[in-house]
Amino acid sequence: MFRLVLLVALAAPAFAQHFPTDDPVIREMWAEGMDRSQTEAMAHVLTDVIGPRLAGSQGLENAQDWLLETYAGWGVDARREEYGTWNRWEAGALHVEMTAPRVQSLVAEMLAWTPGTDGPVEGPVVAPPADLTPETAQAWLAGLEGAFVLTSPPEPMCRAMQELEANARPETIERLEAQRASLRADWRQRLSALGRDVAGVLEDAGVAGTLSSRWSGGWGANKVFSTGNERAVGLDVSCEDYGMLARLAESENAPRVRVNAQAEDGGVVPQFNVVAEMRGTELPDEYILLSAHLDSWHAATGATDNATGTIVMLEAMRILKETYPNPRRTILAGHWGAEEVGLIGSGAFREDHPEVVAGLQVGFNQDNGTWRFERIEGQGFLDTAEHLPVWMAAVPTEVQAQVVVEVPGEQNNRGSDHTSFTCAEAPVLRLQSPYDEYRQYTWHTNLDTYDKIVFDDLRQNATLAAMLVYGASEDPERMTRETANLPVNPRTGEPREFGPCREPRRTAPN
Numbered sequence: 001m002f003r004l005v006l007l008v009a010l011a012a013p014a015f016a017q018h019f020p021t022d023d024p025v026i027r028e029m030w031a032e033g034m035d036r037s038q039t040e041a042m043a044h045v046l047t048d049v050i051g052p053r054l055a056g057s058q059g060l061e062n063a064q065d066w067l068l069e070t071y072a073g074w075g076v077d078a079r080r081e082e083y084g085t086w087n088r089w090e091a092g093a094l095h096v097e098m099t100a101p102r103v104q105s106l107v108a109e110m111l112a113w114t115p116g117t118d119g120p121v122e123g124p125v126v127a128p129p130a131d132l133t134p135e136t137a138q139a140w141l142a143g144l145e146g147a148f149v150l151t152s153p154p155e156p157m158c159r160a161m162q163e164l165e166a167n168a169r170p171e172t173i174e175r176l177e178a179q180r181a182s183l184r185a186d187w188r189q190r191l192s193a194l195g196r197d198v199a200g201v202l203e204d205a206g207v208a209g210t211l212s213s214r215w216s217g218g219w220g221a222n223k224v225f226s227t228g229n230e231r232a233v234g235l236d237v238s239c240e241d242y243g244m245l246a247r248l249a250e251s252e253n254a255p256r257v258r259v260n261a262q263a264e265d266g267g268v269v270p271q272f273n274v275v276a277e278m279r280g281t282e283l284p285d286e287y288i289l290l291s292a293h294l295d296s297w298h299a300a301t302g303a304t305d306n307a308t309g310t311i312v313m314l315e316a317m318r319i320l321k322e323t324y325p326n327p328r329r330t331i332l333a334g335h336w337g338a339e340e341v342g343l344i345g346s347g348a349f350r351e352d353h354p355e356v357v358a359g360l361q362v363g364f365n366q367d368n369g370t371w372r373f374e375r376i377e378g379q380g381f382l383d384t385a386e387h388l389p390v391w392m393a394a395v396p397t398e399v400q401a402q403v404v405v406e407v408p409g410e411q412n413n414r415g416s417d418h419t420s421f422t423c424a425e426a427p428v429l430r431l432q433s434p435y436d437e438y439r440q441y442t443w444h445t446n447l448d449t450y451d452k453i454v455f456d457d458l459r460q461n462a463t464l465a466a467m468l469v470y471g472a473s474e475d476p477e478r479m480t481r482e483t484a485n486l487p488v489n490p491r492t493g494e495p496r497e498f499g500p501c502r503e504p505r506r507t508a509p510n
């Protein structure tokens with residue numbers, strides 16, 4: 001009976017809406033975005049078909065080709081803009097198994113830009129000894145030829161903390177926290193015996209590989225970044241399997257692993273942003289910018305970081321083209337390359353397009369997942385307090401009620417591509433979804449996949465983005481660039497300042 005009721009409820013229109021004005025463009029935008037959404041099809045192609053989009057990879061290039069084709073299909077001008085180069089790394093299959101003291105397949109990921117193994121390689125798993133010192137390090141290193149060395153502290157438990165808080169005794173949590181702190185301190189101590197360049201020292205000793213684990217704090221989730229290894233394979237191992245290997249190594253049960261990691265260094269390749277444009281009819285030199293990075297980390301398919309942001313901007317452009325094809329100001333969508341390795345694509349665009357920075361009315365960046373926008377951050381631009389509420393006043397009242405407009409707000413000078421513009425006092429605001437669960441489970445993890453996307457929210461986010469662009473484009477006034485004082489820097493006693501902008505690194509470090 002309950003199930004039936006639920007089905008009926010789901011079949012009912014999910015989005016009652018009340019339009020505060022009779023603006024026909026807003027009504028058409030709602031119908032286009034909510035009833036004829038293309039977000040599911042877009043997400044499938046971008047995450048399942050194209051897959052991860054690491055800076056320099058073929059996947060990123062394929063995603064750029066797909067964007068250009070998609071825009072062309074809608075009759076929207078779009079172009080590839082070259083801004084630099086990066087190292088191509090093509091990861092093939094990875095197989096990792098424990099071969100002693102028993103056989104078990106292990107869950108692991110290659111760290112980005114790691115060398116491969118050139119076929120299967122088997123060797124002992126070794127933990128740095130608890131009593132390792134700079135004096136004993138040489139003797140220990142001499143026995144590591146062909147070994148896989150553990151280079152990060154194991155976790156005492158791989159359960160999410162909120163579950164412990166719900167079920168565990170307070171003293172259990174305390175004990176666990178103490179154990180975690182002591183393991184971290186202990187391993188820091190052990191590894192410090194090897195000096196500053198741990199990877200280099202281990203590679204000089206002839207190790208077959210390094211194993212580490214960067215647990216994300218939630219069930220089954222690890223953060224997977226890059227390695228500095230140049231000769232030996234660098235792997236991230238799941239919290240569970242890494243803990244097991246560490247316990248077996250410490251209890252002298254002589255664990256061994258076999259690793260087959262296929263990875264190719266593809267050399268230095270050119271890098272691009274994709275920029276789409278709908279030219280303004282009255283004020284073509286004033287710009288509204290939709291901003292989201294297209295690149296991702298590689299251990300999953302970059303669904304919430306940042307296929308969702310990409311799709312918000314892409315779908316907003318589709319809605320705009322359908323409902324507002326002759327905008328007053330010029331509308332741009334920036335699909336940036338290489339955000340994950342240093343906000344590079346957006347920083348290069350700022351440097352290469354002073355006319356856009358000078359003529360920017362406003363921009364909107366999204367880079368944190370899939371829940372509906374709960375906050376629009378004015379980033380400290382005083383005039384957002386005048387303009388943003390006016391743009392928001394036209395959107396359906398139910399949507400207004402869900403979003404806090406933080407104006408003028410404070411500059412948040414970390415984390416994503418908006419800072420490539422706010423540093424130059426060009427107002428690019430953040431469209432923010434709830435953060436905590438994103439941070440714990442999908443941000444840069446092996447779990448950032450299509451199934452995490454909440455399409456009801458994604459549809460609404462894209463529709464709202466289109467409506468904000470419309471409001472900003474039609475606004476009779478240009479926003480000023482006056483900024484609120486930033487918070488006081490405790491070191492100097494003076495308010496912090498906007499900028500200076502950091503020069504983007506246009507080539508890979510090696």
Ligand SMILES: [Zn+2]
Pocket residue numbers: 293305306339367
């Ligand atoms: Zn991101």
